[in-house]
Amino acid sequence: MTDWLKYEWEWNEQEAVFQVDLQYWELLPALAYPHLVFVSVAPRNQKADAFTHAEERRVAALQHTLAEQLEDVAIFIGGIALKNLIQFYFYTAEESLIQRTAAICRSEPHLQITCGQVTEPHYATYYCLLFPDDAKLQSVENAAYIKSVQHRDGDLSLVRRVRLTMAFPSEEACDAFLEEIPHLGFTTGLRESVGNSTHPYRVVLNGFSTLRLYDLNRLTARAIRGALPYGGVLDHIQADLIERH
Numbered sequence: 001m002t003d004w005l006k007y008e009w010e011w012n013e014q015e016a017v018f019q020v021d022l023q024y025w026e027l028l029p030a031l032a033y034p035h036l037v038f039v040s041v042a043p044r045n046q047k048a049d050a051f052t053h054a055e056e057r058r059v060a061a062l063q064h065t066l067a068e069q070l071e072d073v074a075i076f077i078g079g080i081a082l083k084n085l086i087q088f089y090f091y092t093a094e095e096s097l098i099q100r101t102a103a104i105c106r107s108e109p110h111l112q113i114t115c116g117q118v119t120e121p122h123y124a125t126y127y128c129l130l131f132p133d134d135a136k137l138q139s140v141e142n143a144a145y146i147k148s149v150q151h152r153d154g155d156l157s158l159v160r161r162v163r164l165t166m167a168f169p170s171e172e173a174c175d176a177f178l179e180e181i182p183h184l185g186f187t188t189g190l191r192e193s194v195g196n197s198t199h200p201y202r203v204v205l206n207g208f209s210t211l212r213l214y215d216l217n218r219l220t221a222r223a224i225r226g227a228l229p230y231g232g233v234l235d236h237i238q239a240d241l242i243e244r245h
Contacts, residue, residue, distance in 0.1 A: 007132060007139045008213055011080050015214055020078035020130040028123045033075060033091035036120045037101050039066065041086045042112040050083040055111060059086055062108050066090070069104055073097060078130045089125055135221035138234060142216045145237055149211070153241060156211040163189060163206055164223045165235040167199035173230040174201040181205060184226040199233060211239060 003022040010016060024031075041059050043051050051059065066088060067076040074092035081087075090097070098117040105113040132139075150156065164186075168174040171193070181188050181203075189204030209219040216239075224234050 005132065005140075007136060008143065009132075009136050009139055009217065010214065011082065014082050017081045018078065018130060018132075018136075019081075020126070020132070021076070022131070024075065024077055024126060025131060028091070028126060031075070031091070031093075033093050034119055034121045035092050035095060035097065035117055036123075036125055037074065037090040037092060037097055037115065037117045038125075039088045039090075039101060039105060040114045040116075041088075043084055044110055044112060046112070048084055051086075058108060058110055062105070062111070062113075063088055066101065066104055070097065070101065077126050080130075089130065091120075091123065091126070134228070134233070135217075135224045138220045138224060139213065139217045142220060142237070143213055145239075146211050146213060146216065149239065153211070153239075158241065159208055159210055160239045160241055161206060162209050162216070162219060162237065162239045163204050164220065164237055165202055165204050166223060166227050166232050167197070167235040168201040168203075168227070168230060168232045169199050170231075171201050173232065174203055177227055177230045177232055178203065180226055180230075184222050186223065199231075199235070202235065209239075 004019060005022055006017060006019045008015065008017055011018075041062065043055055063079070070076070070090060070092075073094045074090040074097055077089050077091060079086060079088045090101070098115055102115045105115055146156065166177070168177065174191075178188065184205075186205040186207045189206050191203045193200050194202060205223055207219050207223075209215045220234060220237070227233065
């Protein structure tokens with residue numbers, strides 16, 4: 001059984017699409033597959049800014065072939081896709097798997113493909129790069145929010161006032177976070193407490209962003225990671241058009 005998640009984030013300062021099989025969060029240590037095999041795929045034309053549609057189909061076919069032909073000795077954990085570069089990642093117990101992987105890749109002459117292998121006893125690529133923390137996971141919610149308002153609010157490139165409601169488990173934690181707000185690039189809005197919640201203490205952060213996904217991701221990531229040491233979470237978002245006077 002697989003549990004795939006796809007989300008959009010930045011990689012090497014470029015917009016990227018991540019995919020990760022979430023099922024391995026608990027399974028990896030028990031599998032004892034310490035070797036990471038990675039496959040990097042680029043367009044045949046080294047100067048190309050993006051894959052052609054035909055190349056995209058070949059990349060998808062290569063991913064399927066690799067996952068299918070290596071499944072007896074490896075697990076496919078995910079990948080990262082840029083416009084002109086895609087990487088696939090596998091874990092295995094077989095040190096010689098790189099040779100088998102390279103042989104499969106050589107059968108595809110219409111793409112530039114390189115393969116590599118490193119030892120990762122703590123599965124850093126999976127846990128630190130592919131598996132989403134709260135900030136990355138919020139990108140999925142951000143995309144859904146943008147879609148929900150796009151039909152009525154029009155141009156996503158306009159800078160808007162964005163209000164982020166942060167929630168905390170205690171009043172002391174909320175108070176401590178208040179001191180961090182100016183350093184995170186926000187101003188403080190409404191503060192309140194609500195009942196029947198594990199995080200009843202709320203404070204609104206005011207910031208500015210377009211509703212382009214990568215801009216909104218940067219904004220919410222600052223707030224989420226800033227609140228994390230205090231046990232805080234992002235409860236909800238509201239973006240308003242700035243009225244011109």
